[in-house]
Amino acid sequence: MGAVDDRDPGAQPSAAAPDAAAPDEPLVILGAGLTGLSTALHHRGAAIVVEREHRVGGKAASDRREGFTFDITGHWLHLRQARTRSLVHDLFAPGDLVEIERRTGVYSHGTMLPYPFQANLFGLPLPVVHECLVGLFEAHRRGDPLPERASLQQFAEHRFGAGIARHFFVPYNTKLWGVAPDRLSSAWVTRYIPVPEPAQILAGAIGMVQEGIGYNARFLYPRAGGIDHLATAMAARLVARDASALRLGTEVGAIDSARRVVECGGRAQRYRRLISTLPLPELIDRIVDAPPEVREARAALQWIRWRYLNVATRTPTPRPEHWIYVPEPQLPFFRVGSFSNASPAMAPPGCGALYVELTDRERAPDEPAIVAALAAMGAITSPGDVRFVEQRDIEYAYVVFDDAHAGATATIHAWLATRGIRSCGRYGAWVYSAMEDALLDGMEAAAWAEA
Numbered sequence: 001m002g003a004v005d006d007r008d009p010g011a012q013p014s015a016a017a018p019d020a021a022a023p024d025e026p027l028v029i030l031g032a033g034l035t036g037l038s039t040a041l042h043h044r045g046a047a048i049v050v051e052r053e054h055r056v057g058g059k060a061a062s063d064r065r066e067g068f069t070f071d072i073t074g075h076w077l078h079l080r081q082a083r084t085r086s087l088v089h090d091l092f093a094p095g096d097l098v099e100i101e102r103r104t105g106v107y108s109h110g111t112m113l114p115y116p117f118q119a120n121l122f123g124l125p126l127p128v129v130h131e132c133l134v135g136l137f138e139a140h141r142r143g144d145p146l147p148e149r150a151s152l153q154q155f156a157e158h159r160f161g162a163g164i165a166r167h168f169f170v171p172y173n174t175k176l177w178g179v180a181p182d183r184l185s186s187a188w189v190t191r192y193i194p195v196p197e198p199a200q201i202l203a204g205a206i207g208m209v210q211e212g213i214g215y216n217a218r219f220l221y222p223r224a225g226g227i228d229h230l231a232t233a234m235a236a237r238l239v240a241r242d243a244s245a246l247r248l249g250t251e252v253g254a255i256d257s258a259r260r261v262v263e264c265g266g267r268a269q270r271y272r273r274l275i276s277t278l279p280l281p282e283l284i285d286r287i288v289d290a291p292p293e294v295r296e297a298r299a300a301l302q303w304i305r306w307r308y309l310n311v312a313t314r315t316p317t318p319r320p321e322h323w324i325y326v327p328e329p330q331l332p333f334f335r336v337g338s339f340s341n342a343s344p345a346m347a348p349p350g351c352g353a354l355y356v357e358l359t360d361r362e363r364a365p366d367e368p369a370i371v372a373a374l375a376a377m378g379a380i381t382s383p384g385d386v387r388f389v390e391q392r393d394i395e396y397a398y399v400v401f402d403d404a405h406a407g408a409t410a411t412i413h414a415w416l417a418t419r420g421i422r423s424c425g426r427y428g429a430w431v432y433s434a435m436e437d438a439l440l441d442g443m444e445a446a447a448w449a450e451a
């Protein structure tokens with residue numbers, strides 16, 4: 001670790017007492033994703049945001065090429081709370097944020113169904129519909145309670161029956177998580193799974209389309225194209241308040257939690273309190289004085305990588321959906337989305353911009369086969385319509401909720417709290433959450449820092 005920040009030349013490393021830091025040292029925020037930016041905007045004292053990339057936004061950033069804009073796969077903004085709505089609407093000029101009615105589908109057994117699968121069985125082969133309905137009746141007839149630590153598969157079988165679990169939840173989640181859903185806890189993720197009433201499931205099975213079900217029936221999106229407009233608007237506001245608050249292109253290095261010093265871009269920075277939005281394993285790996293039980297807990301944390309393709313097409317996306325779930329095991333992707341269906345600004349006039357989330361994150365993707373499969377399901381006009389394809393990887397995409405998750409995260413967060421460190425946001429807290437949660441986490445973290 002380098003010398004202590006020369007803006008405070010007289011500072012001596014403090015003794016181990018975690019609350020011994022001088023109050024005039026700044027709050028240091030690691031990461032300029034939505035959580036870090038929200039923390040900084042809501043904090044009333046001196047704060048520094050340290051970001052490795054040369055741009056803000058983290059997972060909510062956008063990539064641009066040849067007039068096409070691609071978010072890091074679908075990033076649709078759902079705001080349920082008044083305080084996040086007020087924050088976000090205040091950042092955009094009137095009309096610059098558009099509210100869009102979700103159009104989603106499920107491609108199953110060669111048919112495009114409206115989302116969600118469990119409420120729109122009509123159109124599937126009759127034996128499949130029959131199996132799904134029998135499973136639903138049996139699950140209701142049994143009426144047994146959901147086991148306390150239910151796996152994702154148990155949750156699906158309990159709520160919807162064995163047929164719906166077999167034809168959608170198991171294959172879709174196996175493709176998404178890369179792990180059989182009987183090995184995944186249902187904690188956290190089930191909040192996003194719509195649970196229609198049995199009467200709705202029956203109506204959907206006889207062709208009465210069930211629309212608007214689920215937490216995300218409408219979403220917000222920047223009119224100009226690119227979810228990064230949210231983060232850049234937050235960063236602009238922050239920099240207008242304090243030009244030195246944001247340090248881009250600055251990698252976080254070692255952290256000495258006893259001395260309250262963090263290495264930022266090779267220089268040592270003292271802090272009063274530290275808020276980290278880095279993935280939790282990355283934070284622990286950097287803390288030089290983390291005790292063995294914390295390192296052991298860190299070793300238990302599991303996550304999955306993401307591999308996806310940005311696809312640019314010469315003509316518009318032929319299907320109307322914003323995104324489509326693909327449970328079919330033989331297809332090499334589990335979700336396909338069209339950015340340009342949400343905002344025409346995402347592609348040059350008359351063109352299409354899509355993302356394709358791949359099941360296999362290890363081997364190089366077979367692009368011709370993937371493009372052919374997209375054309376076969378109608379997601380693109382034809383393979384020849386593709387202008388370019390680019391592969392992207394996300395190292396930390398989804399936290400895995402296995403049996404070790406709850407205990408390991410509790411151990412780590414409890415210890416961090418004793419050191420004046422708060423680890424928050426989707427990857428800092430090590431949970432499954434959305435952009436709205438990131439904004440809320442930032443508000444709470446700012447309040448904690450001031451307390």
Ligand SMILES: Cc1cc2nc3c(=O)[nH]c(=O)nc-3n(C[C@H](O)[C@H](O)[C@H](O)COP(=O)(O)OP(=O)(O)OC[C@H]3O[C@@H](n4cnc5c(N)ncnc54)[C@H](O)[C@@H]3O)c2cc1C
Pocket residue numbers: 030031032033034035036050051052053056057058059060072073074075076077078250251252253277278279282306394396397398424425426427428433434435436438
């Ligand atoms: C594939 C995918 C799709 C999603 N879709 C949606 C959606 O449709 N709707 C929705 O609401 N949410 C969605 N989310 C969730 C959303 O992206 C997150 O909840 C939110 O962006 C998390 O923000 P964050 O600031 O907590 O973390 P991050 O965005 O990960 O920010 C952390 C920041 O820390 C920086 N950093 C990391 N290491 C270092 C280091 N060593 N030094 C310095 N800086 C570092 C990173 O560069 C990054 O900027 C999706 C997430 C994924 C992965």
